[in-house]
Amino acid sequence: MKIVQYDADISIKRDLDSGTEEQGKVVTEIIGKVRQEGDAALTYFTEKFDRAVLEDLKVQEEEVKQAYTEIDEETLDALRAAIENIRDFHQRQTTQSWFTTKADGTMLGQKITPLDSAGLYVPGGKAAYPSSIMMNVIPAQVAGVERIVMVSPPQPNGQLEPVVLVTAHELGVEEIYKVGGAQAIAALAYGTETIPKVDKITGPGNIFVALAKREVFGEVDIDMIAGPSEIVVLADEQANIAYIAADLLSQAEHDELASSVLVTESQVLAEAVAKEVQKQLETLPRKEIAQASLEQYGQIIVTTNLEESIKVVNELAPEHLEILTKEPLNIVGKIRHAGAIFLGEYSSEPVGDYFAGTNHILPTNGTARFSSPLSVDDFTKKTSIISYSEKALVENGSKIATIARLEGLEAHARAIEIRLEEK
Amino acid sequence: MKIVQYDADISIKRDLDSGTEEQGKVVTEIIGKVRQEGDAALTYFTEKFDRAVLEDLKVQEEEVKQAYTEIDEETLDALRAAIENIRDFHQRQTTQSWFTTKADGTMLGQKITPLDSAGLYVPGGKAAYPSSIMMNVIPAQVAGVERIVMVSPPQPNGQLEPVVLVTAHELGVEEIYKVGGAQAIAALAYGTETIPKVDKITGPGNIFVALAKREVFGEVDIDMIAGPSEIVVLADEQANIAYIAADLLSQAEHDELASSVLVTESQVLAEAVAKEVQKQLETLPRKEIAQASLEQYGQIIVTTNLEESIKVVNELAPEHLEILTKEPLNIVGKIRHAGAIFLGEYSSEPVGDYFAGTNHILPTNGTARFSSPLSVDDFTKKTSIISYSEKALVENGSKIATIARLEGLEAHARAIEIRLEEK
Structure with missing residues (x-):
């Protein structure tokens, strides 16, 4: 894997097959x-x-x-x-589903179906x-x-x-x-x-x-159109080199387009991981795929300190993020963009891929900036519920009509006012 | 407005401008x-x-x-x-954000950002x-x-x-x-x-x-690409004719492509509303738009009973649904598909368009089958959190490796097993 020093314009190469x-x-x-x-x-x-x-x-x-x-x-x-x-x-x-009521008789709610x-x-x-x-x-x-x-x-x-x-x-x-x-x-x-x-x-x-x-x-x-799978490992100098290498390879074996990235402030760790990846790669049945993936999309990014590493992670907005630092939980609050975060040395990505319980269908290609893992919410929808009382309409009707007329929608205003006649 | 009798193949005409x-x-x-x-x-x-x-x-x-x-x-x-x-x-x-823990040291969670x-x-x-x-x-x-x-x-x-x-x-x-x-x-x-x-x-x-x-x-x-606005009013024979007509018109004045539909088991109500719409239409400033909308996309559907009316509503999956029946709350549980439901005679649609508090950006064109009103959720995303303990990995590692190998992903299995060596 190639080792690069961080600079402000860093990006990882990600290719999406959009079809011909x-x-x-x-x-x-x-x-x-x-x-x-x-x-x-x-x-x-x-x-x-x-x-x-x-x-x-x-x-x-x-x-x-x-x-x-x-x-x-x-x-x-x-x-x-x-x-x-x-x-x-x-x-x-x-x-x-929930609802809220007001003293004037209004009931508003959100129904989940x-x-x-x-x-x-x-x-x-x-x-x-x-x-x-x-x-x-x-x-x-x-x-x-x-x-x-x-x-x-x-x-x-x-x-x-x-x-x-x-x-x-x-x-x-x-x-x-x-x-x-x-x-x-x-x-x-x-x-x-x-x-x-x-x-x-x-x-x-x-x-x-x-x-x-x-x-x-x-x-x-x-659901989303998934891009190739990606992992970013954020590690400090005390992290286990063999574990990191194994995890980078488990991503690389997926697909020649898959992307495995290590971000660390430790040059020593960077070099040791690069060597270990090469060693573990040799005996993999899907060696050729993993090798092609690492050559094209693999990267070790060396930063000057942990804060800078976190900045890189947020810029990459990875699908999978492993945090292999001394105090991984302390870092979670600073990660703004990631599909799933794996904490500590026993939380290898395959734990989440198969078994822990979280969903493995995650936003790829930087879309973790605005997308979420597949969840129960993706199979429900909401309906707003509005129940207005006579009292509420009498009290607020003129305001509603004012806004309607502001928008040039006279029939909207009249639909309110017809209900207020003779009240 | 044209009055039609319900039959099983009923549909409302909806046109989406997809551009040239x-x-x-x-x-x-x-x-x-x-x-x-x-x-x-x-x-x-x-x-x-x-x-x-x-x-x-x-x-x-x-x-x-x-x-x-x-x-x-x-x-x-x-x-x-x-x-x-x-x-x-x-x-x-x-x-x-929430998390859950297990006795084996596992922590799983969902972080909202x-x-x-x-x-x-x-x-x-x-x-x-x-x-x-x-x-x-x-x-x-x-x-x-x-x-x-x-x-x-x-x-x-x-x-x-x-x-x-x-x-x-x-x-x-x-x-x-x-x-x-x-x-x-x-x-x-x-x-x-x-x-x-x-x-x-x-x-x-x-x-x-x-x-x-x-x-x-x-x-x-x-956000969604919105189609023309639509209302379906579900009413029984006791509903206020003038209110229904005003609400249908408030939708029709939006746009020549807007759709206003009344569903009722009462032929008497159907005919009275059709007449009243014509009367109220005359004095509207946006009369021409409303008239064009009603001619093309307006409809009064007469059913044989309330159950059938509800069936029609669910088939149409309207953006806005007004329920003007004797006991509107009893019907909410039977409505599977609607963007927003307005209950009772004081809940005119403009109440929700402008004022009550619910969002007026709603799924159109039948997409209420699977889409929701714009909400706070649309401006957040989730990140899964996985923290696995050594104990949990020792207990479950072999199962995880089994599934990985079932999928032909050897490096996934090894990423687990390398952590179990010498344990």
């Missing part, structure tokens, strides 16, 4: 065809892109039963423990990501969303990965369709004969899925 | 020029579009003082009372909208946003409307720039020599402003 014009066109065509032809388009594209010929888009109970026979006890235990922790944390995020339905996209491909399923489904369930749908592209044999089916079943998700790509997003947004439309689509996917989500946004709600 | 390709190109060019040339581009476009030649983009103290001389006491009283109510309601929306800065767009043109300023500024202030900037296009004499300056001053907003249109949005998103960039842009504007907001989204956050 050609990919955009393909996505628009796919969405159009699904809107027109429904299920027929879904089976057509599934055969074309996933090389799977399906009789039934919907996953059947027997397939789920079969999946359980392929999962060992240790895996099941780990998944169940993670689900329990994630549910526990998200249950603490729920908010209540869960969305009616949510659709979760689960990527297919080489690996299965049970943690993504948990992180999307659990906040929706805790919010009280009644209908939760999962879609995922089948393998050429027409099946989904066993661990995907088992995780969904453990969570209580029963409506699962074997369809992926832009065609799955179109089905969730507009509905087909088999798949009724949903109100919100969440979950990660490839560039076609991302482009399709962007295109259907407005028709339905979507 | 030509308008899109103009906006892209303006944004590009502001990014390249900064202030020079702003003064250029302000001269071109607003016919104002400015020496200084920033509003000076003397201009604010001058504005106060043009506002009468009654107006000032009304504005101050509205501000007080709106601030009171929004203060009840604030949420606290206000955005650093927010930019508010205030439209210029024929009328001034002090209520828009309040509804955008107050939630940002209550959230704790440190830097709140206002932009608004000047009149040809280089000035802003006095009531705009007075409202801003009453709220405590001091950073105001005389610039509007797409160029103002570009300045807020990318910054110029005079106008530092912000993290989030809110506030209504014309199609150029809307397109510009859409284009800079991601670089900064934006």
Whole structure:
């Protein structure tokens, strides 16, 4: 990893795959065809892109039963423990409807209502990501969303990965369709004969899925379009070099576009970490990906003191921030922008990725300046409640009419005054 | 207004102005020029579009003082009372950072941080909208946003409307720039020599402003892109006909695209309201706009009973819903989708537009299915906090590593295991 001295214009390189014009066109065509032809388009594209010929888009109970026979006890235990922790944390995020009253009879309030339905996209491909399923489904369930749908592209044999089916079943998700790509997003947004439309689509996917989500946004709600994953480790001279190196590598192995950054005031630590990263890298199965990521997007930034390090972190607004200093809790109040903050040497990022309970879907690419981790709030919406009394209207009506006329809206003023006549 | 009988496929016509390709190109060019040339581009476009030649983009103290001389006491009283109510309601929306601990030493939490800065767009043109300023500024202030900037296009004499300056001053907003249109949005998103960039842009504007907001989204956050305003009145046979008609008209006068709908099981009421609307319409100053709106987008839907009326409301998911039935509070729990609900005959929509305290920036065009009124939450973001203890990691580390390997991420597993060696 390259070591650079901090200066005021520092930035980290982050690249977002926004897709090509050609990919955009393909996505628009796919969405159009699904809107027109429904299920027929879904089976057509599934055969074309996933090389799977399906009789039934919907996953059947027997397939789920079969999946359980392929999962060992240790895996099941780990998944169940993670689900329990994630549910526990998200249950603490729920908010209540509330109201306030005044002596004049006015009642104002804010009503919280869960969305009616949510659709979760689960990527297919080489690996299965049970943690993504948990992180999307659990906040929706805790919010009280009644209908939760999962879609995922089948393998050429027409099946989904066993661990995907088992995780969904453990969570209580029963409506699962074997369809992926832009065609799955179109089905969730507009509905087909088999798949009724949903109100919100969440979950990660490839560039076609991302482009399709962007295109259907407005028709339905979507979660953020995620950029590549990033970590910033803020460390002082006493931090454990091997831990830092391992954590930087765990980010780098995700993706060649992933970004791993160390910020420290210690030149000694900087050099030791650079060496240790090289050493640990050698034996990684995903060595080539991690190496490419580190070469392009990895950086060790050496500052002159802790305050300057904190300044750098706030400028970067990282998705993940690990604080490996003597007194990490003292620093939390100074961090203005981060998706998640991991405190101390036992809070390795994978603890939060999989298990502790917090959500791993976090704002990337500097958007932690204004965005939040996925949460229960993302699956509810608010409605304002206004109940005005006769007394309140008599007392305040003329003021309301004054503002309405100030804005040139006479009918607004009259709607108030007609109620005050003969009072 | 036309009266239609309910059937299962009912929908209301809603049209969103999405702009033309030509308008899109103009906006892209303006944004590009502001990014390249900064202030020079702003003064250029302000001269071109607003016919104002400015020496200084920033509003000076003397201009604010001058504005106060043009506002009468009654107006000032009304504005101050509205501000007080709106601030009171929004203060009840604030949420606290929280944390939870476990016996094994784990600490998890959710930290709430206000955005650093927010930019508010205030439209210029024929009328001034002090209520828009309040509804955008107050939630940002209550959230704790440190830097709140206002932009608004000047009149040809280089000035802003006095009531705009007075409202801003009453709220405590001091950073105001005389610039509007797409160029103002570009300045807020990318910054110029005079106008530092912000993290989030809110506030209504014309199609150029809307397109510009859409284009800079991601670089900064934006609020929703609002569609035309809508009201649905849900009424039974005992409701006051004159009040309903006045409220439908107050929506219709906004805009030719605005939508006013009455849903009722009473054919008698339906016919009486249609007649009364016609009568009240005659004397309105904005008669032509209201008439055009009612002809295109106005509708009275007659259902067979209250349950069916409620079903219609949920299908429409209106921005504003007035409930004018015998027991309006009994119905609130059955309404799943609405931006704001006004209960009873004294809760005319303008009460909420201007004065009661709730926010008047609400989800339009059916997006109340998944969106919320503008609130304090829109000016804060969350950060997850994870502090794991050695004990917790020793107990759970193997489960975490199991899930990591299930996902094919070996470096994730090793980041955990390196911390467990020799324990």
